[in-house]
Amino acid sequence: MSAISLCNATPTEATTLETEVLIIGGGVTGTGIMRDLALRGIHSLLIDKRDLCAGASGGNHGLLHSGARYVSTDPAAAIECRQENALLKRLAPQCIETAGGLFVAVEGDDPAFAEQFPALCRNAGIDCDELSPAEARKLEPVLSEKLFKACRVPDATIDPFHLAMLNVAHARLTNGSVYRPHTEVLRFEMADGEIRAAICHDHLHNRPLTIRARQFVNAGGAWAMNIARLAACADVHLLYAKGTILVSNDRLAHHVVNRLRSPGDGDILVPGGTVSLLGTTSTRVDDLEHVGPTAEEIDRNIREGAAMIPALAGARYIRAFSRVRPLLQAAGNAGDRAASRGFALLDHASQGLGNFCTITGGKLTTFRLMAEKTSDLVAGRLGNDQACMTATIPLPDDEACSWTEPATALKHWHRDRDADDMILCECEMVPQSAIEQIFAGSPGAEQERTIEAVALRSRAGKGPCQGSFCGIRIGSWLYDQGYYRDATGLAHLRDFFDERFKGQRCVIWGQQAAQMELAEALHCGLLGLDTLEGDR
Amino acid sequence: MSGSPRHFTTQLAVIGSGIAGFAASIFAINRKIVTAQVGNTGAVAYTTGYLDLIGKLGGTTDPVTDPWQALTRLRETEPKHPLCRVAADDIQRAFTEFTDFLGTCGLAYSSPGACNITALTPVGTLKQTLCVPATMAAGPRALAANAPCVIVDFKGLKGFSGAEVVANLRDRWPQLTTQRIVFPGMDRGEVYPEVMARALEVPATREKLAVALNDVAGSAEVIGLPAILGMHRPDHVLAELERLTGREIFEIPTMPPSVPGIRLRELFQQVLPQRGVTLIPQQRVTALSFADDGATLALSDSYGPIRVHAQAVILATGRFLSGGLEAHPAGIREHLLDLPVTQPADRSDWYRERYTDPRGHPIHRAGIEVDDSFRPLTREGRRHHERLFAAGVILAHQDWIRGRSGAGIAIATAFRAVTEAEHFLLS
Numbered sequence: 001m002s003a004i005s006l007c008n009a010t011p012t013e014a015t016t017l018e019t020e021v022l023i024i025g026g027g028v029t030g031t032g033i034m035r036d037l038a039l040r041g042i043h044s045l046l047i048d049k050r051d052l053c054a055g056a057s058g059g060n061h062g063l064l065h066s067g068a069r070y071v072s073t074d075p076a077a078a079i080e081c082r083q084e085n086a087l088l089k090r091l092a093p094q095c096i097e098t099a100g101g102l103f104v105a106v107e108g109d110d111p112a113f114a115e116q117f118p119a120l121c122r123n124a125g126i127d128c129d130e131l132s133p134a135e136a137r138k139l140e141p142v143l144s145e146k147l148f149k150a151c152r153v154p155d156a157t158i159d160p161f162h163l164a165m166l167n168v169a170h171a172r173l174t175n176g177s178v179y180r181p182h183t184e185v186l187r188f189e190m191a192d193g194e195i196r197a198a199i200c201h202d203h204l205h206n207r208p209l210t211i212r213a214r215q216f217v218n219a220g221g222a223w224a225m226n227i228a229r230l231a232a233c234a235d236v237h238l239l240y241a242k243g244t245i246l247v248s249n250d251r252l253a254h255h256v257v258n259r260l261r262s263p264g265d266g267d268i269l270v271p272g273g274t275v276s277l278l279g280t281t282s283t284r285v286d287d288l289e290h291v292g293p294t295a296e297e298i299d300r301n302i303r304e305g306a307a308m309i310p311a312l313a314g315a316r317y318i319r320a321f322s323r324v325r326p327l328l329q330a331a332g333n334a335g336d337r338a339a340s341r342g343f344a345l346l347d348h349a350s351q352g353l354g355n356f357c358t359i360t361g362g363k364l365t366t367f368r369l370m371a372e373k374t375s376d377l378v379a380g381r382l383g384n385d386q387a388c389m390t391a392t393i394p395l396p397d398d399e400a401c402s403w404t405e406p407a408t409a410l411k412h413w414h415r416d417r418d419a420d421d422m423i424l425c426e427c428e429m430v431p432q433s434a435i436e437q438i439f440a441g442s443p444g445a446e447q448e449r450t451i452e453a454v455a456l457r458s459r460a461g462k463g464p465c466q467g468s469f470c471g472i473r474i475g476s477w478l479y480d481q482g483y484y485r486d487a488t489g490l491a492h493l494r495d496f497f498d499e500r501f502k503g504q505r506c507v508i509w510g511q512q513a514a515q516m517e518l519a520e521a522l523h524c525g526l527l528g529l530d531t532l533e534g535d536r
Numbered sequence: 537m538s539g540s541p542r543h544f545t546t547q548l549a550v551i552g553s554g555i556a557g558f559a560a561s562i563f564a565i566n567r568k569i570v571t572a573q574v575g576n577t578g579a580v581a582y583t584t585g586y587l588d589l590i591g592k593l594g595g596t597t598d599p600v601t602d603p604w605q606a607l608t609r610l611r612e613t614e615p616k617h618p619l620c621r622v623a624a625d626d627i628q629r630a631f632t633e634f635t636d637f638l639g640t641c642g643l644a645y646s647s648p649g650a651c652n653i654t655a656l657t658p659v660g661t662l663k664q665t666l667c668v669p670a671t672m673a674a675g676p677r678a679l680a681a682n683a684p685c686v687i688v689d690f691k692g693l694k695g696f697s698g699a700e701v702v703a704n705l706r707d708r709w710p711q712l713t714t715q716r717i718v719f720p721g722m723d724r725g726e727v728y729p730e731v732m733a734r735a736l737e738v739p740a741t742r743e744k745l746a747v748a749l750n751d752v753a754g755s756a757e758v759i760g761l762p763a764i765l766g767m768h769r770p771d772h773v774l775a776e777l778e779r780l781t782g783r784e785i786f787e788i789p790t791m792p793p794s795v796p797g798i799r800l801r802e803l804f805q806q807v808l809p810q811r812g813v814t815l816i817p818q819q820r821v822t823a824l825s826f827a828d829d830g831a832t833l834a835l836s837d838s839y840g841p842i843r844v845h846a847q848a849v850i851l852a853t854g855r856f857l858s859g860g861l862e863a864h865p866a867g868i869r870e871h872l873l874d875l876p877v878t879q880p881a882d883r884s885d886w887y888r889e890r891y892t893d894p895r896g897h898p899i900h901r902a903g904i905e906v907d908d909s910f911r912p913l914t915r916e917g918r919r920h921h922e923r924l925f926a927a928g929v930i931l932a933h934q935d936w937i938r939g940r941s942g943a944g945i946a947i948a949t950a951f952r953a954v955t956e957a958e959h960f961l962l963s
């Protein structure tokens with residue numbers, strides 16, 4: 001984090017806030033709890049030390065599991081996935097692309113594993129059509145000719161950013177619950193077996209902030225163990241697995257393509273709108289803050305992926321990223337991929353605390369269920385007996401939250417096209433009116449009118465140029481509109497490019513090397529963002 | 537597209553059409569060397585019009601105000617840097633010869649001086665450069681004098697905000713303000729610098745723009761504009777607008793590809809053939825071979841194969857953007873001859889962790905090795921061929937981006953490569 005304040009507005013708020021429930025962690029689970037509680041009539045405040053989906057929620061494939069991946073290792077998880085998959089497709093279709101999934105076995109893979117797969121799916125209640133290799137290759141011509149078995153399952157993709165924003169927007173609309181980004185818990189004020197307040201730092205305005213609440217929820221994901229320890233709870237035991245994923249410049253397959261074998265590196269290719277995501281390696285790590293892809297992980301993903309889809313070997317990649325998954329530490333010595341993808345809700349009663357709980361582990365597909373279980377506990381402790389409603393009430397739409405979907409820009413182009421509404425991100429067709437809409441209505445952007453806030457809430461900077469041109473155009477526009485009035489905008493621009501680069505650094509070869517040279521000549525050679533005055 | 541190849545014979549073949557390639561052709565025709573030049577001219581359009589020599593030194597963040605002193609420092613700290621293989625007098629001569637040539641073609645430049653010029657950028661930062669086009673010269677002067685000045689930008693022009701320029705220069709230039717106007721006849725939707733520049737070649741457009749500028753200029757003595765002052769006769773467009781407004785006017789380069797870069801490309805493409813260069817600007821050389829009696833370049837255009845037979849060759853194919861170097865997952869290669877490339881040991885060492893690290897990235901110091909006669913070297917350290925020379929940013933041991941020295945390396949090494957090629961051709 002740079003020393004510069006993230007804020008470009010004048011701070012005027014109080015430094016003590018009150019709410020019924022403080023939720024710590026703005027991933028999909030935290031936002032899901034916020035919405036769930038709101039629908040039960042409970043007011044909450046959601047905080048994140050960075051912003052929405054900054055951890056594993058924003059650093060995964062965006063896969064909505066059919067459950068088929070888990071049929072051999074964890075049938076209970078498979079059934080959970082199947083149920084949540086069907087439910088979310090019905091209740092949050094705006095965040096989901098029902099792409100369908102294929103499991104494919106290629107020469108060298110274990111035929112016995114492939115053979116028993118359809119039956120295992122059926123046992124878990126998961127639809128599974130067996131396809132001939134020819135049928136599979138007709139559906140996805142990029143598949144290897146060495147394919148010997150293929151099954152079709154109801155995998156889909158889900159946009160976690162869109163989902164998190166809509167959760168927050170619905171909670172806000174329902175009962176005025178509040179989301180505050182860039183707010184980090186430093187310690188808890190405790191008395192009589194209860195947490196009374198969270199003492200936080202507001203990075204946006206660079207000042208301390210106290211939050212008082214009746215219940216405290218730790219939805220910190222990979223950071224949950226650290227947060228629990230701030231409340232002297234020693235009962236959260238997590239292991240950290242770093243996963244590395246690559247993003248290709250083009251969408252290579254329409255379906256989710258899984259390798260039909262035991263889970264391993266480079267065994268899945270997931271479409272993400274106009275791109276594809278290839279993953280995942282899994283490496284145990286100790287450090288949560290400094291994780292990044294390595295050349296070796298990149299090469300391994302590509303090598304393994306190319307066995308299913310040979311075109312992956314020569315594809316153009318625009319990004320690679322790593323995020324830490326929290327794994328529940330289980331007894332015994334099972335591998336990281338084996339028995340550890342379930343979730344855990346800890347009520348911390350054993351730690352002598354009556355108003356604090358931790359939810360961690362799990363996966364994107366089951367976020368709603370995790371939120372439900374947590375909200376049941378919290379509501380019960382508050383004496384609220386309202387049942388969970390997120391399994392029946394559809395997630396309402398909100399266009400201000402929809403700019404992370406590639407389709408939104410296209411719809412906007414066809415429907416509302418105004419010649420004076422200029423496209424600022426040309427790769428992803430994001431117009432200036434999208435930024436106005438995001439500032440007006442997207443959760444957490446009200447106070448933070450910055451390039452980074454726009455990038456998180458839209459497709460801006462996600463295309464082949466990775467923001468190197470549109471960042472400058474958006475920066476100019478923000479100056480034009482008076483959101484920036486001094487050198488802060490250039491420092492933000494520099495930080496934005498530095499941040500995007502972390503995801504590009506390991507995949508710069510071929511055309512990307514040319515693109516990078518041009519970008520650097522512009523950003524550093526001409527604009528001098530490598531030598532800004534006064535902040536180094 | 538078939539048939540037998542068409543053959544061209546020349547004394548010197550220049551491969552590459554960036555600043556280095558064009559500079560080499562200019563120096564060659566000035567020395568009465570029969571010259572052919574091949575290569576896509578795309579990258580020239582990405583230049584800003586500023587001709588840098590040295591603007592930054594060795595990973596420091598301080599601007600270099602005296603590039604000649606910096607050159608002396610560079611000889612001590614980075615003796616393998618390509619600029620250290622060129623005498624300061626030769627660099628001065630090379631810049632003078634290059635800018636004089638552009639001046640005679642209607643694109644006047646400031647002469648290379650004893651000090652760098654503090655020039656403006658489109659975001660309101662400042663940049664050290666050696667020579668600027670005449671259309672940009674009043675900006676640095678007005679900045680130095682804190683003259684009352686208005687930056688005028690245009691409705692519909694993306695990526696150039698007068699408010700941004702002013703916000704970032706306010707402390708240093710209190711007399712700077714900004715105004716937004718509509719470009720004559722372009723009141724709806726997006727407007728593009730290239731289109732505006734071509735429109736300003738027409739006197740009636742200039743007259744309307746002058747009226748609009750005077751409407752907002754107030755007490756400002758100087759007007760700054762994004763770079764739009766004409767495409768083929770910028771000096772004339774500038775003079776006319778200054779006459780019509782009664783004020784000094786200057787341009788600031790815009791995001792690439794910007795008008796000053798396109799001007800250079802169009803000028804080279806138009807003028808060099810008139811001066812006798814056989815210019816094949818849109819094709820890539822696919823093979824280069826050497827025999828005892830000369831070199832042969834193979835390429836094709838839409839009419840079929842072409843062979844260029846040359847007595848000497850200058851390789852000025854640039855880096856990754858222009859295709860002279862290729863970055864493969866397994867390593868960096870030189871595209872045409874597979875010349876050995878000095879480079880970091882491993883791909884994971886190409887880039888530092890932080891993008892804007894002022895020390896720069898090791899990948900940019902990769903490149904081909906040459907001897908003091910600018911002849912590329914083999915792995916064994918021998919000359920690849922006595923007829924082959926190299927120039928420009930393809931050379932190793934420099935980081936033109938962090939050093940703000942792209943044009944300097946291109947022009948200075950092209951000068952030396954042509955000088956050496958001339959010796960060879962005369963011997």
